[in-house]
Amino acid sequence: MQLMAETAAPRFWIQDKLLMGFTPGEYLRSLLTPFNAVAGVILLVGLPVIAYRYLYGLGAATNLSQTNPWGLWIGFDVLCGVALAAGGYTLASTVYLFGLKQYYPVVRAAVLTGFLGYFFVVVGLLVDLGRPWRLPYPVIYSYGFTSVMFLVAWCVLLYFTVLFLEFSPAVFEWLGWKNVRRRAVKLTIGATVLGVVLSTSHQSALGALFLIAPRKLHPLWYSPLIPVYFFISSIAAGLTMVIVESMLSHKIFHDETHPQRAVDLDGITLGLGKAASVVLFTYFFLKLLGLAEEGHWDLLNTAMGSWYLVELIGFVLAPCFVLAFAVRAQNANWVRAGAVLTVIGIIVNRLNVAVVAFNWNVPDRYFPSAMEVITTVTIVTLGILTFRWIVNRMPILHEDPQYGTEH
């Protein structure tokens, strides 16, 4: 009897793999949750807005101008998106290169966050580019070798491939393709090394984009060290995003999680928090170094200078200390608070470089339009929904009982 049910292949497969074992009717009923209602409203408003942007152009949908060519979509969707997706390479190197196996329970979710983060950066670009169907041009059509953005394009494409490779074992476990999965797992170390190298490149390259605009970026933020700043802060961003994401996943998806995680998550959080505090400490001094090198101490007295200090002290030094004290007190909840503060700080920094400290001295300052905000919220919502879809079906937060964990 059981065997017959299993071999009623396509319909059973859809029900098992896609509908999580529910019948279509049950599945639709299971979708009626408050979160889905909110997400539904967001999509209902956001998708038409995105359509409007494509039909009527960027001028109609955004507050971008000839003076301010980049706005929220570059500043948040692209810059913050890439920084916060850094959990992929930081956790992958922690587990596979540094050999710290106790972080294995979160590595898959981190790689997934990375993968989806980059995927939605690309979506953000597709919305922001004037001619989005030409997105592949730097890779397939015309090569601007002297351009930092050319480097970004290539590194992101290659890294995206690598992330997919790192993530694919989970997909193959879900599909039950054992042999393909085995081959994919063998590639993990190579993929991790490539991933770290490529991440160094494009995380720093996003900062290097601004090297070419010395007079447009406020002197306190402009420094030849911007690429280093972006890279180091991306490590902190990745580690703390994993802390935040695992905290949320544990609460929301607790029936998906590996049973032993109830015991391990605090330990993992403490370990990541410790690493993040050390990175933030170093990052703080790197910024001081840049400040010393440029010598613009007098500018700290201005309005922008005060904002710079808020970013540096309130969103770099403060989370560093919160994390350090929390780790010393072995309090995982305070580590989580510090992690949230760090994530906010990364967002503040990227927005500062792209939009706030950029063109700080021109009369027509940029402020995002309602449609830009709606679009960003929609893209983030789509990202969360995709994350949820995958986590509910594939062995991300737990291990598939059919596979020995070859790690």
Next chain:
Amino acid sequence: MMPNDIFAMYAAKVADYLVAVAFLLLFIPFWRFVNVPSAAGEIALAPVRRLLDQFAGWFVLPEHAYFHPGHGWARFDDGQFVTVGMDDFAQKLVGDLSAVSLPAPGSRVEQGERGWSLTTPEAKSIDMLSPVEGTVVAVNERVVASPEVVRSDPYGDGWLFKVRATRPRANQNQLLSGTLAKRWMEEATDAIQRMISPELGRVLQDGGMPVHGIARSLDAEKWDELCRRFFLTEVRHARGETF
């Protein structure tokens, strides 16, 4: 944005070196600040961990048994009949039992839902989860009469009840066996290790094993909560979930 006069350059370089030196001076204390707790912990645990590695076979895992993460086991006999019990880890963790309350024949059990409960001499009650779903067809009267048999032979005479499973293959797919079960047991051992205090570590090193239940030695007051955490039968408090 390089300063182009020699005086500005000089001042900038001095400032640079000051910052770099300050960083180096402050970094070591900072590193030690965030590392202190686990550093001491690591040193204390190292000999214990080596000792406990020898006890990787501490908890017995027989073949042909499929394990539920809540530490129940299932053996798939002919057809749809499944024998259910609690594993060696569970009985060692809980220790002395005064009674085992089994489901009545004819009642239904669900995979991952409460299957049976254990009562200890201190009148604490600890639930455990059923590894399969189906209808209970038989219970082990010996266990009802004298619960110690669960402790002495958890996989043989200490079986708890038999079930006619509705979806044996599906249930089986959700359970752990073989290498994976061994890995899972190792992780459980790891988790225990992390809770061991230095005194207990010394006790174990002397060769003694907590006879009355490991949990009691780990947490004298809340050892039953500890058991429930491992058996995945924690009671959720009304105010909201713990992290």
Next chain:
Amino acid sequence: MKVSRRSFLKLCGATGAASLIGPPANAGAAADADESVAMLFDTTKCVGCRACEAACSEANRLPPPALAGEEAVFDHHRTTDSHTYSVVNRYPARAQDAPVFVKSQCMHCVEPACASACPVQAMEKTREGPVIYHADRCIGCRYCMVACPFGIPKFEYDKALPYIRKCIFCIDRLRAGQMPACAQVCPSGALTFGKRKKLLEAAKTRIYQHPDDYVHHVYGENEVGGTGWLYISKASFEELGFPANLGNRSYPELTWPYLAAEPLVLVLGAPLLMGLHAFTKGREKAEKSDATDGKEIDHATDG
């Protein structure tokens, strides 16, 4: 302020010598720059007739200039936009009788920031000198707009299928042996078209011969590494809205160190990380073998 002939010659000599001292890479660029086409704009000669604007619109098939023939056009400062490649603005003069007119358009830099920034080489510095735009390559990322210190590239925000627009130095006319449309129609001699080196010499000669009529500086000679459009003026360039403090380093030079370091990271990164991996794996193996010395792990538990 009267400048003696001797000190002026010293200035020229020093400037010439200084321009030769630079990173070796510039030597080639300097030689190319000498021979590339350029334009000299003498603000003391421009009368604000805007014939250049009309000719430019016609040559590039753009809508005719706004408020053609009307004085009121100078009441507000205009910038180029997505359908105006060149504008003439009027500036009140400091201690003069006549206001000053300045024509603005792409500066066609010797080492253009936009061309270096463009990921698809849609902005291209041609051998002849002009910086041109390839509409078939542009992806609309607007990085050229971020890069340009003069804020020249303009984006067609009002279109669903937008391009970047800017002056392309009438490259098609140049290749057909003609001069750019604006220079062709200028009635007052404010615009002089020629090779950059010759124009620089002409500009300096003019200043030398009429030292009281000009600020002793050719704007565009060295700014951001030198531009194809050169300006001489009696009023200070800052008063006329020219960006000040641009420095003499070209903007692509600012990204060079980073782009040079990148391949190193890519090459050195892999062996370093694999080495780290091998090291930690080796350490793990050593620890494991210590712990299980002499004892076989219970193989009975294998499924």
